[in-house]
Amino acid sequence: MTLRRLLSIKLGDTPHLITPDNVFAHRDLTTASSLNEARKAMKAQFFPVGLLLIQDTQEKELEALHSFLDVQQATQWVGVFPAELIKNPLCRAMIAQHLFDFHTWPIDPLRLNHTLGHAYGYADLVDQPHITLSSPRDMDLVGNSAAIAHLRTHIRKVAQASAPVLIWGESGSGKELTALAIHQHSARAKAPFIAVNCGAIPASLIQSELFGYERGAFTGAAKEKKGLIEAAAQGTLFLDEVGDLPLELQANLLRFLQEGTINRVGSSTPIRVDARVIAASHIHLQDAVKAGQFREDLLYRLNVLPLNVPALRERKEDLPLLSKHFFKLFEHDKNPRITGFSHRALQAIKAYEWPGNVRELINRIRRAMVMAEGRLITPEDLDLPMPGALRNGEALEEVRIRAERDAINVCLQGSGSNVTRAARDLGVSRMTLYRLMEKHGINA
Ligand SMILES: Nc1ncnc2c1ncn2[C@@H]1O[C@H](COP(=O)(O)OP(=O)(O)OP(=O)(O)O)[C@@H](O)[C@H]1O
Ligand SMILES: [Mg+2]
Numbered sequence: 001m002t003l004r005r006l007l008s009i010k011l012g013d014t015p016h017l018i019t020p021d022n023v024f025a026h027r028d029l030t031t032a033s034s035l036n037e038a039r040k041a042m043k044a045q046f047f048p049v050g051l052l053l054i055q056d057t058q059e060k061e062l063e064a065l066h067s068f069l070d071v072q073q074a075t076q077w078v079g080v081f082p083a084e085l086i087k088n089p090l091c092r093a094m095i096a097q098h099l100f101d102f103h104t105w106p107i108d109p110l111r112l113n114h115t116l117g118h119a120y121g122y123a124d125l126v127d128q129p130h131i132t133l134s135s136p137r138d139m140d141l142v143g144n145s146a147a148i149a150h151l152r153t154h155i156r157k158v159a160q161a162s163a164p165v166l167i168w169g170e171s172g173s174g175k176e177l178t179a180l181a182i183h184q185h186s187a188r189a190k191a192p193f194i195a196v197n198c199g200a201i202p203a204s205l206i207q208s209e210l211f212g213y214e215r216g217a218f219t220g221a222a223k224e225k226k227g228l229i230e231a232a233a234q235g236t237l238f239l240d241e242v243g244d245l246p247l248e249l250q251a252n253l254l255r256f257l258q259e260g261t262i263n264r265v266g267s268s269t270p271i272r273v274d275a276r277v278i279a280a281s282h283i284h285l286q287d288a289v290k291a292g293q294f295r296e297d298l299l300y301r302l303n304v305l306p307l308n309v310p311a312l313r314e315r316k317e318d319l320p321l322l323s324k325h326f327f328k329l330f331e332h333d334k335n336p337r338i339t340g341f342s343h344r345a346l347q348a349i350k351a352y353e354w355p356g357n358v359r360e361l362i363n364r365i366r367r368a369m370v371m372a373e374g375r376l377i378t379p380e381d382l383d384l385p386m387p388g389a390l391r392n393g394e395a396l397e398e399v400r401i402r403a404e405r406d407a408i409n410v411c412l413q414g415s416g417s418n419v420t421r422a423a424r425d426l427g428v429s430r431m432t433l434y435r436l437m438e439k440h441g442i443n444a
Pocket of ligand 1 (some may be wrong): 143173240282
């Protein structure tokens, strides 16, 4: 039988009536008589269960214990307290937030043994990787907020129709995931889902990529080639960043939406293609229409079924679930010592505004999972400020500089290092962005 590891922390003048025979039998026991000793022991190895033996504790010591437990959330804690201490509000809050269970002095060894047994059982349970945080019904969109529930309902509805869908949402908010969910819930689910990022294909190539070409259509066209629209036949064509489509191609796309036919480059024979179009944009296309960069008639054609993906800051209640989801998703990459997020990290995650949305959350978590030094990810590992706090000794000017640098990094990440798009998102000219990148030593 393998011994189960137990850390017992004794604080105050505890009458140590617990003996190895009555409670600690069959346990690999480590004892600590202060929080510092406990920290050292916990640095050296992981304890699934911890026992807190508390006697005559002052308010200050309770506060220290509270902060200690704040960062030791991967262990299941069982406390033993004097009955009168349970009346103390701080003690009650600590029990509610951090303890698996508690007893009062004098202890009943048999009952305490039972409790510890349950705590081990629970520790095993939460350690099982197969426990998924999202149910299979909820598409791949993780979240329990009202905003996500609303989005799921809309996805199911528009999946039943065949008219074009226009998805609007900030960079990294989940537009592509939403388009895929529509496809997967539609009658076209078994046919291809072809995603095209209109902003990423060079203007000179985009027409032949989308519409295909005939043999001899241009130098180098030795063989005919189907375009991406034809590749999506019977399925769904997802046009991401549709606002980046050059004006002349907008006319071709409009024709496809109106008549259901395309012409390959170099051919005058129309080809009928049955593909459902879902388009997405992170800019308001109405503004692009006003600026003469987007055809109004195309906007009306695309915007039959509009869908909004809410920004992450509008569904902050989903942040703990999303964070844990990504932690599990990238577990294979992580430093094996890291077991989860500290309470402070979750607070900082909730307080932050997430300008780069889910994509930024993923990036920060992945980086922290590789870089964190301790067992639990801290706000510092995520490079997030603690709510309302300046970092140690940081002056206002430094906070401004850091905020500027963070905003630039986020927009560059969100645009796939496309400086023109990042500058647009930041509301500055390209020249200004280049100057700021140089100032902060950022490479695109
Ligand atoms: N609710 C969610 N649950 C789980 N993963 C999500 C969720 N929303 C977004 N993601 C993930 O976040 C990343 C960004 O999402 P997606 O690519 O769909 O966003 P986008 O709005 O298309 O971004 P961009 O504007 O940069 O093109 C993807 O890896 C996606 O799987
Ligand atoms: Mg996208």
